[in-house]
Amino acid sequence: MPGLRDGIRSGINGLRAILKTPQKTQIWKSIFRVKHERKDPRTRALGTVGNVFLHLHPGKINRDAVRYSYTWGMGGISFYLFTILTLTGALLMFYYHPTKVQAYRDILYLEHDVPFGRLLRNAHRWAGHLMVITVWLHMLRVVLTGAYKKPREFNWCVGVLLLVFTLLLSFTGYLLPDDQLGFWAVTVGTNMACATPLVGHEGPFGPQLGMTQANDVRFAMLGGTIVDSAALLRAYIWHCVAIPLIAVVFMGVHFWRVRKDGGISGPAPVVLESEIKPEPER
Amino acid sequence: MDWRQIGEIVSQPDNVPIVGLALVVPFFVWFGWRQARATDRLISELEADPAQAATHHRKPQPYRRGWDRELPVWPYLLRIEFLAALIVTVLLLVWAIAINAPLEEPANPNYSMNPAKAPWYFVGLQEMLVYFDPWFAGVALPVLIITGLLAFPYIDSNPLGSGYYTLRQRGVALWGFGVGFFLWLMLIFIGTFLRGPGWMWFWPGQTWDHARVTYEVNRNLAGVLGIVNPWLGGVVGLAALGLFYWLAGKAIQWLVTRRPLDRKIFERTSPLQYLVFQFFAITILAGLPAKMILRLVFRIQYVLVTPWFNI
Numbered sequence: 296m297p298g299l300r301d302g303i304r305s306g307i308n309g310l311r312a313i314l315k316t317p318q319k320t321q322i323w324k325s326i327f328r329v330k331h332e333r334k335d336p337r338t339r340a341l342g343t344v345g346n347v348f349l350h351l352h353p354g355k356i357n358r359d360a361v362r363y364s365y366t367w368g369m370g371g372i373s374f375y376l377f378t379i380l381t382l383t384g385a386l387l388m389f390y391y392h393p394t395k396v397q398a399y400r401d402i403l404y405l406e407h408d409v410p411f412g413r414l415l416r417n418a419h420r421w422a423g424h425l426m427v428i429t430v431w432l433h434m435l436r437v438v439l440t441g442a443y444k445k446p447r448e449f450n451w452c453v454g455v456l457l458l459v460f461t462l463l464l465s466f467t468g469y470l471l472p473d474d475q476l477g478f479w480a481v482t483v484g485t486n487m488a489c490a491t492p493l494v495g496h497e498g499p500f501g502p503q504l505g506m507t508q509a510n511d512v513r514f515a516m517l518g519g520t521i522v523d524s525a526a527l528l529r530a531y532i533w534h535c536v537a538i539p540l541i542a543v544v545f546m547g548v549h550f551w552r553v554r555k556d557g558g559i560s561g562p563a564p565v566v567l568e569s570e571i572k573p574e575p576e577r
Numbered sequence: 578m579d580w581r582q583i584g585e586i587v588s589q590p591d592n593v594p595i596v597g598l599a600l601v602v603p604f605f606v607w608f609g610w611r612q613a614r615a616t617d618r619l620i621s622e623l624e625a626d627p628a629q630a631a632t633h634h635r636k637p638q639p640y641r642r643g644w645d646r647e648l649p650v651w652p653y654l655l656r657i658e659f660l661a662a663l664i665v666t667v668l669l670l671v672w673a674i675a676i677n678a679p680l681e682e683p684a685n686p687n688y689s690m691n692p693a694k695a696p697w698y699f700v701g702l703q704e705m706l707v708y709f710d711p712w713f714a715g716v717a718l719p720v721l722i723i724t725g726l727l728a729f730p731y732i733d734s735n736p737l738g739s740g741y742y743t744l745r746q747r748g749v750a751l752w753g754f755g756v757g758f759f760l761w762l763m764l765i766f767i768g769t770f771l772r773g774p775g776w777m778w779f780w781p782g783q784t785w786d787h788a789r790v791t792y793e794v795n796r797n798l799a800g801v802l803g804i805v806n807p808w809l810g811g812v813v814g815l816a817a818l819g820l821f822y823w824l825a826g827k828a829i830q831w832l833v834t835r836r837p838l839d840r841k842i843f844e845r846t847s848p849l850q851y852l853v854f855q856f857f858a859i860t861i862l863a864g865l866p867a868k869m870i871l872r873l874v875f876r877i878q879y880v881l882v883t884p885w886f887n888i
Contacts, residue, residue: 339649352654355647359638361654364612367605368661375662379669399683406680417673424594425669427698432605438754439609441747444739448730455726462698469696476591478684479693485702487715492886498712499886521686563740564635565620568838571736574845 335502351550359562365440366559369433373461374546376426384421384535391471393531395524398473421464432463442560450552460542467534473527481530482522488513578782586770590676595697597771604761612637612742620745636741693789701764707776708868710887718861722757722759723858729754733855734846737838749833749842756862795878807882814881818888819882825863826855 317323318330329341340354390409391401405412422495434454437443443451466484470477487499488511495513496506508520518525553559587596615637623630634640648654681690697705705714738747771778773785798817799810834840846854871877879887 328669336649339651343650343655349651349655352650354650356650358644358646358648359636360639361648361657364608367608368657371658372661372665375665379666382611398866402680407844413677414670414673417676417678418669420678421593421672421676422669424591424697425665425672426592428598428601432601435602435605435758436609439613440740440742440752441735441738441750442732442740443730444735445730447603451730452727455723459723465698466696472680473684475681475690476679476690478686479690480699483693484699485693487702487706488710490711491716492712495712495716500717502782503885522684523686561740562636562638564762565616565623565741565743566737566739567620567630568746568841569624571841 333483351554353558354555357559357562360559362562365562367432367436369403369429369436373426373429373433376422376429377546379422380419380426381539383415385424386415387419387467388535393528394470395473395527398471398527402472402474420468423468426461427465434458437560440561444560447552447556447560450549450556453549453552457542457545457549460538460545464534464538464542467530467538470522470527470530478522481526485513485516485522485526488516541577579784580782582784583770583781587644590679591675591697592769593672595765597765598762609742614742615771616741616743617745620743636699645870647648662768681875692772692776694772697765697769700768701761703776704768704772705865708865708872712886713888718865721857721861725757725861728853728857732846732850732857734850735842736845746838748836749839752832753858753862760862760865793876795872795876797882798877799882801875801877811881811883814879814888821864821867822859825859825867829855829858 300476302395313320318327329345331342332338336355343349343352344354347357387405390405390412392398402416407415409415437451437454464547466481470481489495489508491512493501494506494511495501496508496511500505501511508514514520516526516529517523518529523545586592617636619633619637623633623635669819684686695699702715702719705718708714709718733750734746735750736752744751765867770781773779773783774787775789777789777791779785797810797814799807799813802813804810804813843851868880871880881888
């Protein structure tokens with residue numbers, strides 16, 4: 296049957312051609328949209344700008360900003376850790392019930408029976424700690440390079456709020472294993488809220504305004520007067536749903552503003568003291 | 578000496594980040610400082626030689642004529658980002674394999690941990706409870722720190738130093754932030770490594786003694802001065818607080834107008850900007866250490882005592 300043999304041969308040849316230059320196939324073209332030529336700066340830029348995952352990047356960037364020494368990469372690493380935390384966190388949610396009966400047992404189950412469960416929990420916890428550190432270092436770098444200055448003041452403020460969300464995320468997660476460590480850390484932490492001026496029952500002017508254990512700001516945080524089942528559920532919802540959602544919105548604004556405020560702040564050419572422009576009239 | 582105790586604290590899995598911080602922060606401060614010095618050298622060269630300033634590319638990074646000022650993000654930036662992601666992933670996996678996340682006994686409201694410590698990034702707040710009442714240390718001060726950070730770019734009226742490391746052009750801003758950052762880290766270190774049962778002070782080398790009793794009596798400023806009348810005590814406390822704000826304000830004023838460039842920046846600062854700056858600088862950067870010294874060295878608990886709140 297010569298027809299069949301020829302058909303197979305031409306099929307193999309076709310496959311070979313595809314393997315050699317996959318860029319020419321219809322599938323490839325449909326996925327990547329633009330042709331990518333090494334020597335053509337325009338298509339190179341399109342490779343970044345035309346990609347949904349990369350389009351937050353500009354096509355081109357200040358040649359010195361590429362160096363690790365200027366940004367330390369801490370903002371990007373913080374974001375990367377956030378995505379790792381989201382992934383590992385979602386996987387942990389498969390094994391966790393935010394109830395007093397189940398929570399602690401779920402952690403034991405995760406540590407002893409779930410394949411790679413312990414690794415999953417460890418990675419989530421250490422990524423959370425690491426993210427606190429990288430966010431602090433990111434802030435330190437922004438201060439050291441004066442990257443918060445005009446026109447980036449507002450983005451600095453968004454960043455400060457993101458720092459607060461990072462700490463809150465970490466803090467709400469602390470309670471979830473429902474062990475002594477988390478219980479007492481959160482007890483200590485939320486006890487301070489009793490002393491909030493005006494809205495805490497032990498704070499200045501709190502009692503005068505009718506604040507008691509059962510209606511002050513700590514009660515609202517815990518859903519009770521001690522850290523118990525309601526507090527566990529609240530911590531879980533803040534930790535897994537509310538704060539991540541809020542943080543993602545703020546992150547979107549943060550990254551967008553980086554671009555709109557003129558991209559990464561430097562390394563910029565130095566301005567000399569003798570070149571300070573006179574202050575514009577207020 | 579008992580070094581096992583401090584070893585135990587240091588090797589606690591949840592304290593690994595603090596040990597890491599003790600290594601990483603000095604490294605990055607040095608890393609930034611080194612780049613600031615390079616920029617500052619360039620700045621003084623250019624200040625001295627206007628002809629060079631007119632033609633120089635004005636960065637400490639190397640530049641040759643004909644080099645593109647911009648590079649395509651792909652591949653030059655993306656490959657670094659990819660590499661960074663890989664390194665972080667490997668680091669995290671090694672960390673997660675080597676050290677287990679802590680899990681204590683099930684939560685038990687009837688059996689309190691001693692010491693019961695907040696997570697390490699909030700231990701600084703917990704340590705501040707020693708120096709201030711909870712409404713101030715746990716609520717007002719954190720709010721002040723956050724608002725101070727939010728206000729930071731708006732009160733820095735220095736037109737120089739945007740987008741490069743420099744010490745020379747931004748002394749005040751860097752020292753101001755640096756002192757705050759250092760205080761925060763120091764509180765965390767004290768709270769983690771030096772505080773034991775009953776939140777008592779244990780030096781490295783001392784064993785945590787759960788039965789330790791201290792005979793320290795904390796006094797109020799009025800008591801030290803021998804004032805019994807609460808009204809007079811309140812007035813004296815208020816006066817002391819006022820005096821502290823005035824003296825610290827004067828000292829900060831002197832610090833921020835010492836060099837000619839700082840004076841030039843000071844002239845560009847609006848009264849509102851300056852007042853906000855002074856408020857945060859006195860309250861957080863000067864007030865916190867002042868109260869720490871009063872409490873730790875002189876055992877003075879309150880400066881101002883009122884029926885509603887104490888400071």
